[in-house]
Amino acid sequence: MPALPPFDDAAPDAVPVQAAPSFSPLYQQIKGLILQSLQAGEWKPGEAIPSEMDLASRFRVSQGTVRKAIDELAAENLVVRRQGKGTFVATHAEQHVQYRFLKLVPDSGDRDEEGPAERSILECRRTRASAEVARALGLRTSDAVVQVRRVLAFAGVPTILEDIWLPGSAFKGLSAEQMADFQGPTYAMFELEFGVRMVRAEEKIRAVAADAQQAQLLRVPTGSPLLSVERIAFTYNDVPMELRRGLYRTDNRHYRNELS
Amino acid sequence: MPALPPFDDAAPDAVPVQAAPSFSPLYQQIKGLILQSLQAGEWKPGEAIPSEMDLASRFRVSQGTVRKAIDELAAENLVVRRQGKGTFVATHAEQHVQYRFLKLVPDSGDRDEEGPAERSILECRRTRASAEVARALGLRTSDAVVQVRRVLAFAGVPTILEDIWLPGSAFKGLSAEQMADFQGPTYAMFELEFGVRMVRAEEKIRAVAADAQQAQLLRVPTGSPLLSVERIAFTYNDVPMELRRGLYRTDNRHYRNELS
DNA sequence: GAGTGGTCTAGACCACGCG
């Protein structure tokens, strides 16, 4: 049968398992190829990707091999399977878990049925990357960045004060109006307006004391303990695309984490 | 062939896919059976479980079905696969990732090569569960519990102040000496001495201000911001077996989390 | 009823660890 042994790079004539220089299992190579298509935007967020059988014949491998590749993509939340319907490119919009990356929940009642957060954009301007921001985003110092400062409130209570830094090259034209008016998660807006899809993030969490300005914006006494959450969010290929520093009030909410 | 269709509960005579009252895929039933054996202590932490072929013939299913069951157990960290050697019951000891559940890392240098934490046991006594502790541990108010208070220091710097509550029934005879002298993670000691294996945990994280006593124990000024980490750890079947309240200094360390 | 993902099998071969 035409199926390639895992080492074979030079497929005879069909769509080859190409450009896989180093050894890896076939399904990993297939996964890489699907990843390339995702990254290239061949299928948009929310759309279905080709069926397993389609991909199997496209890549000249068995369905089981494609399945294992997709299994891993699904485990990484890059793709969502729906039995009977197909496999879909994951998106921060329409994902029944809104706010996939926000782990701050009300103390009573895990679900957020209190409606979406109210956003106040305090600042949205183009500036130059500090050394620290440049390092986090993989830029050069004084490269262009967009900086946003905002407050999120729940039921009228200001709860989160955030500073966001984005690479200027990828977010040309981002405006305060866009940040304020878009319905749904900010990351969904980034997908729709800028084609930037956040796929993974790392957070560093600390306890800090509110300074005078922070305290005023969050309407707490100066010196109140706040949760400091520094997040770097990545697109495909572990390319950092956002640095975010959040200060969370945790008097009526907590950061919820699962360990296993 | 003898393989059972997924609905068939009444295996003819071999080791049956028994006691699987409601419908579920075969591999889920197999997973459940393996889980029962793990829970019953049929194989001890660190030991190898039977090979996939063994289990396949024991349960009268194909190797692939056993494989999928074990895949899920491995994904849940209940079991560790090692190619060429076998599949082993996960353990908190000898796990190259010491402190699997402790996410506090030094700001510079992710790895803990500073050696293990120095433990000071401040208190270790049997007492009665408060309403709150009882609720967290699924006990009745005033059931027996063991309470431990300790400080963990790194390189001489007191960093973590913890209160731990354990069900008295499962931890009879736990002593301050045991808590202090055991080499390795506390959870490894729980495995060895009490046969209790923590498998999963949930944490609620807040920023709080140190009160006078806490400040003294951690050698920080009163009112300093500290990270409050409340953890409930579970054994098999989501049975809660530990409540732990930690206060972390985050002046030179941070709580590291990965989102995806 | 056609199409999709989900389960299950049986058999082949590969990579690894160890005696």
Added chain:
DNA sequence: GCGTGGTCTAGACCACTCA
């Protein structure tokens, strides 16, 4: 060289969705 987990295939059937 044997036994283990890891990969890959081919084909069958099941469960779900939707026209």
